[in-house]
Amino acid sequence: MVPPDGPPLSRIAFLDFEASSLAKTSYPIEVAWVFPDGKSESFLIRPAPGWTDWAPEAEAVHGLARERLVREGVAHDWVALHMLTALRDVALYASAPSWDGHWLSRLLRAAGLPRHALRLKATAEAQRRVVLDVLAAGGVAPTARDALAGKLLATLRLEARDDPAAEHRALSDARRECRRWARARSRAAALLREEGGGGVE
Structure with missing residues (x-):
């Protein structure tokens, strides 16, 4: 399915980084991304020259030692x-x-690439986009679409509080964001069925 306004489903992905710390000098140590069809990639990142920041408290959360990154990580460039x-x-x-x-x-600049060659948006925006697209494809009248989407997204935000805690590894956390998006999509489709679709006011 190609949503009427959003990108094809094969052209969206959910991405997550783990990092050396939360300081301004922090840098990425792991990256992963997941497509809606389940395809994914994940890499440990070997620190670039000059990347020296490190927080033991961050290591305690993600469990990745700097020595492991040096030994097993893929070159940042x-x-x-x-x-x-x-x-x-x-x-x-x-x-x-x-x-x-x-x-x-930081990753792009360290590799000598334009820092805005890739851009990120919030998962919440993807959820809103897919809900609106599903409702539009189902024939829901524009006057009702925003209200229905708002109510559904508010419910999903409340339900997300009961999701398992983030694992603080890039791939598992990216998959979590993808699942939240898929939940929004399926719940929008269920709402269409409940309302009978077509011009809901």
Whole structure:
């Protein structure tokens, strides 16, 4: 299905970074992204020269030692170039686009690439877009679409509070955001069935 206004489902992905800390000098240490069809990629990132920031309290959360990144991580410039290849023209969403955007920018700049070559938006925006697209495709009148979407998204936000806590590994957390988006899509479709679709007022 290609939503009427949003990108094709094969052209969106949910992305997450883990990082050395939450300081301004922090840098990405792991990245993963997931497409709605379940395809995904994940990489540990070997620190670039000059990336020295490290917070033991952050390591206690994500469980990744810097020594492991040096030993097993993929070169930062290869990861950046691969992301440009794999995610070019893909709409990217993250749970915390300001933080994840900071780490994405650091990765791209360290590889000598434009810092805005890839951009992130909030997962909440993807959820709203897919709900509106499903309702529009189902023939819901424009006057009713925003109200129905608002109520459904508010319910989903409340339900999300009961989701399992984030695991603080990039792939599992990206999958979590993708599941939340898929839940919004399926609940919008269920709402159409309940309302009978077509011109709901």
